[in-house]
Amino acid sequence: MKVDLEALEETAKLLYIRALKVLPDDIKDGFEKLDAAETDATGKSILATMIKNIDVAEDTDNLLCQDTGIPIYNITIGRGVEVDGIDLKAAIRKGCERATTEYPLRSSIVHPMTRENEHTSCGHRVPVITVDFSDQPDELVIEMIPKGSGSENGSFLKMCIPAEGVGGIMTFVVDKVIEAGGKVCPPTIVGVGVGGTADLCTKLAKIAAIRPLGSVCGDPEGAKLELELTDAVNSLGIGPQGLGGDSTSFAVHVETAATHITMNPVAVNIQCHSARRARATLTPDGVEIGF
Amino acid sequence: MAEHEFTMPISEDDVRKLKTGDHVVLQDTLFGLRDATLIHMFDKGRETRLDLDGHAVIHTAPNLKKVPVSNSFPAGYQSICIGTTTSARMERFTRPLMEKNGVRMIIGKGGLGDDSAKAFKDLGGVYLAIIGGTAALETTWIERILDVDMDDLNPESLWQFEIKDFGPLLVAMDAHGASLYDAVNDQARDRRAEALARMGVES
Numbered sequence: 001m002k003v004d005l006e007a008l009e010e011t012a013k014l015l016y017i018r019a020l021k022v023l024p025d026d027i028k029d030g031f032e033k034l035d036a037a038e039t040d041a042t043g044k045s046i047l048a049t050m051i052k053n054i055d056v057a058e059d060t061d062n063l064l065c066q067d068t069g070i071p072i073y074n075i076t077i078g079r080g081v082e083v084d085g086i087d088l089k090a091a092i093r094k095g096c097e098r099a100t101t102e103y104p105l106r107s108s109i110v111h112p113m114t115r116e117n118e119h120t121s122c123g124h125r126v127p128v129i130t131v132d133f134s135d136q137p138d139e140l141v142i143e144m145i146p147k148g149s150g151s152e153n154g155s156f157l158k159m160c161i162p163a164e165g166v167g168g169i170m171t172f173v174v175d176k177v178i179e180a181g182g183k184v185c186p187p188t189i190v191g192v193g194v195g196g197t198a199d200l201c202t203k204l205a206k207i208a209a210i211r212p213l214g215s216v217c218g219d220p221e222g223a224k225l226e227l228e229l230t231d232a233v234n235s236l237g238i239g240p241q242g243l244g245g246d247s248t249s250f251a252v253h254v255e256t257a258a259t260h261i262t263m264n265p266v267a268v269n270i271q272c273h274s275a276r277r278a279r280a281t282l283t284p285d286g287v288e289i290g291f
Numbered sequence: 292m293a294e295h296e297f298t299m300p301i302s303e304d305d306v307r308k309l310k311t312g313d314h315v316v317l318q319d320t321l322f323g324l325r326d327a328t329l330i331h332m333f334d335k336g337r338e339t340r341l342d343l344d345g346h347a348v349i350h351t352a353p354n355l356k357k358v359p360v361s362n363s364f365p366a367g368y369q370s371i372c373i374g375t376t377t378s379a380r381m382e383r384f385t386r387p388l389m390e391k392n393g394v395r396m397i398i399g400k401g402g403l404g405d406d407s408a409k410a411f412k413d414l415g416g417v418y419l420a421i422i423g424g425t426a427a428l429e430t431t432w433i434e435r436i437l438d439v440d441m442d443d444l445n446p447e448s449l450w451q452f453e454i455k456d457f458g459p460l461l462v463a464m465d466a467h468g469a470s471l472y473d474a475v476n477d478q479a480r481d482r483r484a485e486a487l488a489r490m491g492v493e494s
Binding site: 042046049050052053056057060062063064065066067068103104105106107108115117119148149150153167170171174175178181182183184185228229231232233235236237238239240241242243244272273274 | 480
């Protein structure tokens with residue numbers, strides 16, 4: 001399959017706007033589950049407002065949250081897909097820029113030192129574009145994540161040592177969830193990276209944070225840790241918006257990688273309740289839009 | 292837990308009557324600002340021509356569309372989506388904003404810290420929690436963008452909104468030193484050891 005660059009640009013634009021407006025079904029289901037189990041009156045009332053907001057956004061065709069986030073495009077290229085890498089990145093960037101100027105969206109992206117905003121949602125190395133490969137024939141998948149900054153600021157890395165064991169990882173995650181409190185807009189998805197190098201560990205935490213609810217870590221040890229940590233963070237009473245309740249997190253997600261004999265790194269990357277995500281699959285038959 | 296409605300601006304007496312857990316609805320006027328606005332006002336010495344005395348500010352930077360000036364759009368901006376941001380980053384600006392500009396209410400999410408709590412107590416102010424990430428709903432409480440100052444900082448300009456039935460907002464920090472965030476955080480720290488013990492970790 002030869003990738004149609006115009007369709008790719010148009011899709012990159014559409015995905016950004018759609019992600020900001022419509023929450024994936026797994027997140028909507030997650031809200032229903034939390035609401036059913038919440039015992040705190042304040043927590044219950046906040047969840048009700050959040051659920052109402054999802055409906056208002058769809059009814060008024062508006063953005064769920066004012067924060068347009070840092071735009072992230074995760075590209076997965078299947079077998080037999082022909083595309084020039086530079087052209088692919090340029091088309092994604094152009095689509096992101098057009099979403100911002102044509103909709104128009106708030107550009108939340110500035111130079112890190114001058115704080116200058118180009119009003120395009122783009123800048124040096126932003127949008128973040130990652131490229132990976134799959135064995136699916138004739139298929140290019142684009143996942144768009146407008147990553148909200150309130151929860152992105154809830155990102156932490158600790159190079160634990162082997163003597164700290166899994167207990168060190170567990171303690172770090174619990175302590176960071178307490179420290180983040182209401183600042184990260186709970187209920188959250190807590191993404192945890194375990195192992196790898198410092199940069200891979202942080203990357204794993206992001207992959208975990210944006211994974212759909214209901215998905216399970218492929219590593220059985222990670223899957224076990226997910227269940228234990230989900231139970232632990234929800235016993236803290238932080239609740240929706242940090243104002244008290246049972247619903248601190250939809251889930252804790254874990255992703256693992258092998259690491260060095262001297263190392264035991266752990267990273268936390270948090271996703272707020274506005275867990276926005278949009279996906280497009282480009283095939284020879286056209287473009288299919290989903291979550 | 293009382294319910295209150297205020298047509299802004301508000302007096303010091305009225306703001307001191309509020310207690311954590313109360314619900315508040317605001318009418319008429321609300322100002323919007325955040326990181327860059329406050330950095331320019333207090334670190335770079337910029338003055339605003341807008342009068343914030345006795346008013347409420349929300350930590351925000353809206354999504355907007357530039358349109359011709361008209362009665363509906365007196366500042367030449369149409370609001371698309373207006374919500375709130377994490378307040379903690381604005382912590383060190385609470386006292387100067389109250390002392391210099393007379394602000395009485397700060398609206399945001401996630402709460403403010405000890406210095407702000409002390410400023411609320413000393414000067415007469417409150418923090419009102421609005422629910423982060425529910426901007427589609429909050430946008431329906433905003434009638435018009437009336438004015439804008441320091442617009443070179445767009446979208447982090449100083450915004451003046453005309454509001455109708457803005458709320459309910461939760462009094463999360465009051466002028467008596469109480470903070471719902473502190474209470475929840477203290478509880479979480481108390482429960483930490485038990486949470487870790489459930490996973491077999493000693494602390």
